[in-house]
Amino acid sequence: MQDFDFDAVVVGAGAVGLACGYALSQRGLAVAVLEAEGHIGQGVSSRNSEVIHGGLYYPTGSLKARLCVEGRRLLYAFLDKHHLDYKKCGKLVVATQESELEQLATIYDQALANDVEGMERLTGAQARALEPGLNAHAALLSPESGVFASHDYMLALQGEVEAAGGAVVINTPFEGATPLAGGGFTVRIGGPEAATLTCRLLVTAPGLSAQAVAANIEGFPKDQIPEAHFGKGVYFRLAAKAPFQRLIYPPPIHGALGTHYRNDLGGQAVFGPDLEYVPAPDYSVDPAKAAVFAAYIRKFWPDVPADLLTADYAGVRPKLHGPNDPQPDFQLRGADTHGLVGLMALFGIESPGLTSSLAIGEEVALRLAV
Incomplete structure (x- = not known):
């Protein structure tokens, strides 16, 4: 049986990536969250409205509708548990x-x-x-709508991942991954200490670079990478x-x-x-x-x-859409679409992604059957 360095590797330490790491670590998995920048939450998560959305607008049955409402409820409970400031x-x-x-x-x-x-x-x-x-x-x-301090929230998520024995590693860009014959992945990382590591599960949640990251995973079908x-x-x-x-x-x-x-x-x-x-x-x-x-x-x-x-x-x-196109749902693409068992690739996680983040993490863990 393959011996892995980590049970799961998450690419991207914004709110959604950290929430995925949190959900996986809460299930007893050894998790590493990789971040290319020198601090967590420097991309999409650092430049938003910090609004906790109620979940009013999104189409019936969509991931946005379900995960926004579920995520909002989880978020308020998380903020209360960690004594983090917010205004409902x-x-x-x-x-x-x-x-x-x-x-x-x-x-x-x-x-x-x-x-x-x-x-x-x-x-x-x-x-x-x-x-x-x-x-x-x-x-x-x-x-039920409100505002909160998103960076404090991400620091709390990081703390939870690390308290569960995981690692949040900054200055560590993802350079590529290769599926292993018996399952799992070899992940190549750059930065000051370039290295390779192995994991059973791989989650990509790098926001603006989601497409570039997916393109660097060997065997990921190009037609499954949205524009x-x-x-x-x-x-x-x-x-x-x-x-x-x-x-x-x-x-x-x-x-x-x-x-x-x-x-x-x-x-x-x-x-x-x-x-x-x-x-x-x-x-x-x-x-x-x-x-x-x-x-x-x-x-x-x-x-x-x-x-x-x-x-x-x-x-x-x-x-994931241009100015005149219909707005699509969150895209959580697993093996049923790209064929790579153990990989969950996230695309188009814009608003209400911050509000939905904890529920997205739970959904990712559920779909990876952990």
């Missing part, structure tokens, strides 16, 4: 004009189908009573008192949830992200975009002081 502030999805009422009704019905707790339909007056200054023709209230698209989103911060306590979302746009508002854990108002498809990851923020942001925000907050919007940061989402 709730979220208003706002129709700013009558033409958006039908979209709001569709979202409400989908939220109920997805088993989202506590949903309420509000009149414009009721929404404004909760958040004075809001322009609302009507709104939906999702009380990568990069969805850039920028954020602007308000240099003034936060106007609202709850998350404020307009109805979603094609391919994203739209530029929204959050009051972060530090009490500051942040708006974003927008969506722009780019040919390669790009984290620049053009301060001149403030005028465009102000025009969009003015729909739900007419009094936004445009001169107090300051450029903050940008993130890039690992999308």
Whole structure:
């Protein structure tokens, strides 16, 4: 019987990779999580809205619908257990004009189908009573939505993996893997201490480099590697008192949830992200975009002081669709699609991937039959 260095190797130490490592280590497996960067969570996980999503929007029966709701429940319990800071502030999805009422009704019905707790339909007056200054023709209230400190969460996941005897190894890029004849994989790693190691199970969750990692696994069918698209989103911060306590979302746009508002854990108002498809990851923020942001925000907050919007940061989402394509589900590709027993390859883990991360980890462990 093959003697492996690790039971499982996970590629990528962002929120999802660490959650996969956590789920596997909780089942008694010896786990190594490999991270190319010098710190955990430096990719997609470091440049997001830090929103805990309720699970309102996603199609019935989709992984996004199920794993977002399951992941949210697991996430709040995990944050409580580890005494990590969060605000379950709730979220208003706002129709700013009558033409958006039908979209709001569709979202409400989908939220109920997805088993989202506590949903309420509000009149414009009721929404404004909760958040004075809001322009609302009507709104939906999702009380389970919130914000949290994602890096603290990832540090706690790392701690759990290590407490279970696993390793989270930084500055260790994945360079390739080869299936072994009797099952399992040889994994080639680079960095200051380039080496090879063996494992029974291999999970790839490297976010923006998911396609490149899959292409470096010997025997992975090229037609099972989906085309990568990069969805850039920028954020602007308000240099003034936060106007609202709850998350404020307009109805979603094609391919994203739209530029929204959050009051972060530090009490500051942040708006974003927008969506722009780019040919390669790009984290620049053009301060001149403030005028465009102000025009969009003015729909739900007419009094936004445009001169107090300051450029903050940008993130890039690992999308599997182009600007005019339908938005696909999370892709968790196992041996039934690529033929490599013991390998689970994750693609397109964008929003609500952070909220879903613990449930994604559980799903990966379940599909790998551990």
